[in-house]
Amino acid sequence: MGRKELLSELWEEQDNAYDYMHEYDTMTHYYGDVVLFQAEAYIVSCIGESPDITLTEIADKLKKTTSACSQIVKKLVKKKLVEQVRNTQNKRIYHLRLTPTGDELYSNHKIVNDHCKERTFKKLDSFSDAELETAIKIQKALNEVYKLDIIDSRKQNHSKHPV
Structure with missing residues (x-):
């Protein structure tokens, strides 16, 4: 499997995780x-x-x-x-x-x-400790991107609907 396919699979698994967490939380x-x-x-x-x-x-x-x-x-x-x-x-x-x-x-x-x-x-x-450390590193990187998505969305929403 190529890099793009791996990243796409990771993206889909993150979506699945979100769906499960959302269902549990609601x-x-x-x-x-x-x-x-x-x-x-x-x-x-x-x-x-x-x-x-x-x-x-x-x-x-x-x-x-x-x-x-x-x-x-x-x-x-x-x-x-x-x-x-x-x-x-x-x-x-x-x-x-x-x-x-x-x-x-x-x-x-x-x-x-x-x-x-x-x-x-x-x-x-x-999973080995090294694999878990890698998973944590990946999750932290994803969280940084999610945070940026939120910041961008807030800016965009604010510019369309200023307070």
Whole structure:
């Protein structure tokens, strides 16, 4: 197989990976009686890992807008998984904590996540360290290109629809 064919196959496999990740992220996931989307589970994980985290800190960590995170937190509060505690020094800031139900869900989500990670690591067991280092190098290069695509698209969108 020639270089162009190899690069085309890599391109297609990246598309396949994106499709699988997108499908997984948009599916509902069941944790006992609680149903969550992956975006909600990410926020539960952030709060579980860092109790008293703020909305802004979650948005920064997940590289999302505070508005998007706020909408998800409201849903989690409504589901009684998260509680908001007002900062005594700055009344505009809320610290986020998991409720006992949220804490249980966080533990269950962590088990599922650890299982997925373990299955992935097991699948990659047959590759040498050198091959894994090459794969990481390739993925980092692809991520740089994806980042440039985003920057270009933002510039193009901004020039057509200035704020």
